[in-house]
Amino acid sequence: MEHRPIKTDADTRDHLVVIGNGMAGCRAVEELLARDPARYRVTIFGAEPRVNYNRIMLSPVLAGEKSFDDIVINDADWYAANGIALVAGDPVVAIDRAARTVTTRGGATESYDRLLIATGSDPFIIPVPGKDLPGVIAFRDMDDVDTMLAAADAGGDAVVIGGGLLGLEAAHGLSLRGMKVTVIHLMPTLMERQLDEAAGWLLKQALEGRGQTILTGADTAEIVGNGKVEGVKLKDGTLIPASLVVMAVGIRPSVALARDAGLAVGRGIQVDDHMVTSDPAVLAVGECVEHDGQVYGLVAPLWDMCRSLADGLVEQPTGYRGSVTSTKLKVSGIDVFSAGDFSGGDGCEDIVLRDASRGVYKRVIVRDDRIVGAVLYGDTADGSWYFDLLKKQEDVSDLRDLLIFGQSFASGGGAADPKAAVAALSDDAEICGCNGVTKGQVVSCIAKGAHSLDAVRGTCKASASCGSCTGLVENLLALTLGDDVQAGPKTMCKCTSFGHDDVRREIVAQAMRSIPEVMQKLHWTTPDGCSSCRPALNYYLLCALPGDYVDDQQSRFVNERMHANIQKDGTYSVVPRMWGGLTNPTELRAIADVVEKFNAPMVKVTGGQRLDIFGIRKEDLPAVWADLNAAGMVSGHAYGKSLRTVKTCVGSEWCRFGTQDSTGLGVKIERMSWGSWMPHKFKIAVSGCPRNCAEATIKDFGIVCVDSGYELHVGGNGGIHVRATDLLCKVATEQEAMDYCAAFIQLYREEARYLERTAPWIERVGVDYVKARIADDRAGREALRARFLYAQSFSQDDPWAQRAEGAEREHHAPMARFTPQEGFLKEEIGA
Amino acid sequence: MTGDWLDIGWVDEIPVRGSRTVQVTGGDDIAVFRTAEGKVFALRDRCPHKHGRLSQGIVHGGAVACPLHNWRISLSTGEALGEDKGCTPTVPVKIDAGRVLICRASTLKAAA
Missing domain, CATH: 3.30.390.30 (FAD/NAD-linked reductase, C-terminal dimerisation domain)
Known part of the structure; x- marks a missing residue:
């Protein structure tokens, strides 16, 4: 803005030179002046050609809610009135600590008695191709705002890289200025340093509602353009057009000047409690410092730092002890x-x-x-x-x-006492907002015999929708009944007051689409669930939204995430699919080769008529799968809550007792149903005659062939509690056997609780219910079958082949290796 | 980087609510976790119960559930939570400019 001549006359006071005309540097001077205005002669160097302004208010300026003049903290008169020399627009480029001088880019040299470094921080620019194209900017100072305003005047598309505080404020401002804005955020949650998943999800919904496009989990590959920015390309290949790209991925303490001067620098310039650096004549304050291992990127710690700095400068030291910070997003209406x-x-x-x-x-x-x-x-x-x-x-x-x-x-x-608070409510006070139920109605429903939470939900509907009034209803039960309150059905887990069936019904009824959405709408009491509810919710959503829901890998148990069975020593076992228990020389050779190549210590024939290769290391899994894929084999899902095997006997083709082609039917059924995710594991068998060599009557779905057709059995189990199947019905043709099988699987998928096998499910709902839905209701059966086949059109994609080609590489490879004698090796894998 | 810390890679290489490992020759792996809030922790990759690989468990809140028997282990202290008793050694972690650094001395102990 202006160059004021630096006073060099006979002023004998100590000279305090401040590098940085930002919020920290000026605040420190203000604090000093408040304590002893005459003690130091003060010179401030600023990189920007402006007076001191409030940087955190740049967002409202961009949004048009404030002007630059509104956010000036100290105007030119303040510098003059306090005898402060301001050198704006000519930044300091070197410090000579021995000579106690600083030198500016313009070549001016100034000596100091005490030096204060308040250089703040620099925006981090991600090192992608195209980062230097015109139209790619940071969001750090008034120049950036001016660039954004000019771009907004021309209209068009803007991309903001970084969904943190600063990025979202930039996006909001550009959006208000009429640009079509896309926010690209690497993490799955917006503002993940300040918000948890639940709050991040709500924020995303709100911003999308305002017309912004929010891409989370999106990784920038490059910025494209010829001479100026034209768009942003993501690692998945998506190209987003843009005439302006704002990088707001983070800031780094600006330490270059201090480091060059030989001061102790860690993540920031290291200071003690009095903001003194490793050189007693040099102080530092603000975002550029590291205090007690912490660096701060927010404004509040600044005030505390400047206070203790000024106390030290006037020799009445108090000491800074670190700050606890809070954040508010400056987006109006959110x-x-x-x-x-x-x-x-x-x-x-x-x-x-x-x-x-x-x-x-x-x-x-x-x-x-x-x-x-x-x-x-x-x-x-x-x-x-x-x-x-x-x-x-x-x-x-x-x-x-x-x-x-x-x-x-x-x-x-x-x-x-919450109970007393509830007792004090009047009878017409509303307890359940969703269903409009008053306290009087809840109490009368309890008096009429609803002695459990579930019974109340079932009769007057209080607490039956979102569940936020569950605590109130429980208090009313306790007040009305004392110890006679009956425990309701088991809740899904400690994170919710709802049972599995309630959660599932609401997912479908409210068309919920993600785990955070379910947790928000059903009032989960934990921020991100637990290892019980997350896999269940993931399954329920997957089942409700075939082809649409994106599977959450981090909500799956290890075996389903790794597509192999973890063993007690941490290695994995691998079971390729053998359709109907059939195999051939090519497959056997490939398995033998894998066993030798990867030194698998054991191969075992499983109870489900296939081969299990033991002792494979996590890192080797993709290579093992590639070899098995090459011989035509796919995942056997021996690790999944999914279709396991279809066990068969040899049937009419070879056996003198065989009545039908049980082997052929088994293969067809396995081809139809492999790859489907279920509430629990699911086993099928087909026996060629009532001698039942395939043990079909202890399977989830068993077929026993007879001369006149096919007996269909359901709900068998050979585990801890052996349960023989119930006879579902008898059908005449192979096609009917397959259709009924598909319908039964889908009924189980849609209605059983997560981790409930068919046996306890059928005991719970009764075999007559299953008969009514599958055997007696033809239209219903056909609809179930159609839904199963539709879901299957998305699930029959061999997960092994995807991984062998490099998908989810990070699940398999270590991040780095360390050998004590040889040192350390960082592998650049899947960055 | 100073000799007391091992730079093992970018924070973003660790899936959120997931983990990665650092292989230590002649010893236990180190499991490096990243929570939903983006905090990073490291533990010896060994459950105090039956030595399950904690790196393969489900991360929720500030804990991981061991894949073998569902013990819940605190990521910050390595202590078993709830009724279970036991402790897994922790490995100090710091984040510097997006890089994950783990304590060399604790890593060496895992190799011992």
Whole structure:
């Protein structure tokens, strides 16, 4: 902006030189002036040709809510009035600590008694081809905002790389300015450093509702364009057109100047509690420093740092002890707040409140009766209250039960007993908002005999939809009945008050599409579920949305994620499919070769008429599969909650007792049903005559051939509790046997609970129910069959072949190898 | 990078709610986990119960469920959670500019 002559006359005061005219540098000077305005002669060097402005308000400027003048903190008069020399637009490029001088790019040299480095941070530019094209910018200073405003005037498409705080604010501003905005975020969750999965999902929904395209889990391959930016290409090949690309993937402390000067630098410039660097004459403050191993990218820690810095400069040291930070997203109409540590862990207790109808998610993390973190979405009114309790480390044990409802509720005297609070409600107070049920109606329904939560849900419908009033209904049950409350059916797991059937029904009824959506709409009490509910939800969604739902690998048990069976020593066993138990020399040779090539210590014939290769290392699995694929074999799914084997006897082709071609039918059934995911493992057998050599009457679906046709049996099990099958019906033709089989599998897939085999399922629903649905209801049976075959059109894609070609490589390869004697090797695999 | 830490790769190489391993010749692997919140932890890849590979378990909250018998192990302390008792050695981790660094001394102990 302007070059003010630097005072060099007979001023004998110590000279404080400040490198950085940003928020930290100026705040530090302000703090110093407040303590002792005359003590130092002050010179400030700034890289930008401007006075000091509030960088965090760039977003509102971009959004058109503020102008540059609105966000100036200190105008030119302030510098003049305080006798501060400002050198703006001529950055310092070198520090000579021995001579105690700094040199600018323009060649000016200035000596100092104390030097303050406040260089802030630099945007991180991801090293992809095209990053230097005109039209590719960061979002860091006013120049960037000016570039964005010019681009917005021309209209068109913009891509923002990075779905963190800064990226989303840039996207919001550009979107308001009329550009069509796509946000590319590498992680599956937006703002994953501040938000958990649940809140990130809500945010994504809201932004998409405003017309932005949000691509999560998207990895930028290159920025394309001829002379100027024209688009962004992702690693999956997608090309997104763009006339402007904003990189907002993160910031790095700006330490080059300090490092060149030989100061101690870690992630940032290392400072003590008084913001003094390894050189006592040099101080540093703000985003460029590392204090006690921490670097900060937010504004709040700055104020504390500057306070202790100024105390030290006037020789009344106090000391900085680190900061707890909180974040708010500055996107109007979307309220997001996060503070502290929300990663959970030992001794941490999550208190979660979800209100699907209002789009609210609140999570408070408590450890040892103290709040350690909070994530709020949709209703952030209590953010500052939680943050205050967190910073003060206040004991919240007395507030525990009502904490999540917020300050006004929790502090509302005498309300510490939730039961008393419920008792105090009037009869016409609404308990269940979804179904409009009052307290009086719930109590009268309990009085009429609904003595369990489930019974209440079944009669007056309270708590039957979203479940957020479950606690209230339970309190009413306890108040009305005392100890006579009956336990309801088992809930799915500790994360929810709903049972499997309820969850499933709601997934279908509300057309839910993802695990975070289910958790939000059904008020899960944990942020990301547990190892019981996640695999179940993944299956229910997969079953409800064939071809549409994207399988969540991290919600699968290891065997299904690795497509092999883990053994107790950590190696895997591999079972290729042998259709109907048949094999041939090519397959046997390939198996023998694999056994030798990979030194498999054991091969075993399984009970399901195939071969199991033991002792394969995780890293070798893709190569093993490639070899087996080459001989025409595919995954046997011996590891899955899925179709396992179709066991057969030799049947009429060879056996003198055989009545039908049981082997041929077995092969056809296996070809029809392989690859389908189920609630649990599923075994089929086909016997050629009632001697039943294939043991069809202890299988999930068994066929016993007789002269006049095919007997169909269901619900058998040979495990801990041996259960012989129930006879479903008898059919005349092979085609009917196959059609009934498909319909039965689909009924099981749609209605059994996750991890429920057919035997306990049939005991629960009754074989008559299954007969009614499969044998007696022709239209229903055909519809079930059609749904099964439709789902199969997406699932019969050999997972081994995909992996052998390199899919999900990171599941198999180690990230790095370490040999103590030889040192360390980092392999560049699947970055 | 200083000699006390081993740079094992980018944070993004570890799947969210998943894990990767560092192979240690002559010893236990190190399992490196990344939680839904993006925090990174490392443990000896060995359940205190029957030595299951923790790296193959389901990561939820700040814990991993062992694939063999579903013991839940805290990622930050290595302690078994709930009713189970036992502890897996932790390996200090730090993140620097998107790179994952693990403590060399603890890794050497895994090889011993």
